[in-house]
Amino acid sequence: xxxxxxxxxxxxxxxxxxxxxxxxxxxxxxxxxxxxxxxxxxxxxxxxxxxxxxxxxxxxxxxxxxxxxxxxxxxxxxxxxxxxxxxxxxxxxxxxxxxxxxxxxxxxxxxxxxxxxxxxxxxxxxxxxxxxxxxxxxxxxxxxxxxxxxxxxxxxxxxxxxxxxxxxxxxxxxxxxxxxxxxxxxxxxxxxxxxxxxxxxxxxxxxxxxxxxxxxxxxxxxxxxxxxxxxxxxxxxxxxxxxxxxxxxxxxxxxxxxxx
Numbered sequence: 001x002x003x004x005x006x007x008x009x010x011x012x013x014x015x016x017x018x019x020x021x022x023x024x025x026x027x028x029x030x031x032x033x034x035x036x037x038x039x040x041x042x043x044x045x046x047x048x049x050x051x052x053x054x055x056x057x058x059x060x061x062x063x064x065x066x067x068x069x070x071x072x073x074x075x076x077x078x079x080x081x082x083x084x085x086x087x088x089x090x091x092x093x094x095x096x097x098x099x100x101x102x103x104x105x106x107x108x109x110x111x112x113x114x115x116x117x118x119x120x121x122x123x124x125x126x127x128x129x130x131x132x133x134x135x136x137x138x139x140x141x142x143x144x145x146x147x148x149x150x151x152x153x154x155x156x157x158x159x160x161x162x163x164x165x166x167x168x169x170x171x172x173x174x175x176x177x178x179x180x181x182x183x184x185x186x187x188x189x190x191x192x193x194x195x196x197x198x199x200x201x202x203x204x205x206x207x208x209x210x211x212x213x214x215x216x217x218x219x220x221x222x223x224x225x226x227x228x229x230x231x232x233x234x235x236x237x238x239x240x241x242x243x244x245x246x247x248x249x250x251x252x253x254x255x256x257x258x259x260x
Contacts, residue, residue, distance in 0.1 A: 012038065021035050028212070028216055035236045036260070076098060077184070097211050112175055114177040118143065140171065173202075179204075239257070242255050
């Protein structure tokens with residue numbers, strides 16, 4: 001069966017994974033996509049591994065029921081807590097997203113990097129396994145308490161987010177980081193505010209482009225790349241707060257609110 005015309009599925013604990021979707025859509029404009037924003041259950045970062053796995057299975061099955069040929073887990077917390085089980089359970093390629101520690105390790109000159117992520121990501125077995133291989137680095141971990149909730153409410157600027165970012169980033173600057181890894185797909189939307197706080201020599205690193213490139217690689221590997229030039233559908237489903245999704249997408253795409 002020719003699967004190339006089937007959509008790429010993506011899911012996240014809300015709207016943040018659209019930062020990943022944008023990179024994929026830019027690199028692969030001929031691909032149809034279907035995005036699930038599980039905003040009703042955001043944030044995943046405060047939930048148990050069992051809850052995260054349950055929600056990830058629910059989202060995966062919704063996407064598979066829509067004939068998605070590949071699934072991007074556009075959520076660091078879901079990737080680090082559930083992707084192993086998803087790959088074992090379903091016969092479809094999965095692309096995950098993890099904090100980009102390796103690029104930071106290759107670029108740092110001070111050997112000190114900061115990681116801003118959710119509690120669920122920083123506490124995960126996969127994250128600890130990754131970090132343990134970088135014994136030569138001083139890694140400053142910080143949970144971004146409250147940031148996802150504010151982004152889900154469409155508050156991308158203003159004093160609330162600025163105050164939280166100042167609190168989280170100040171100890172990192174004092175520790176002399178020269179790379180900041182954004183370990184949550186929501187956080188790239190905060191880059192303009194982060195840049196105002198950090199010294200300009202600190203590199204801000206997220207995983208979006210790397211995920212897009214890996215998606216293309218896997219589609220090519222399995223012969224699923226859509227090589228037509230016809231315009232494809234870009235669909236977005238959300239179970240809460242459709243206005244936040246519309247704000248981030250610029251009201252250019254079809255957003256459907258449904259219960260899932």
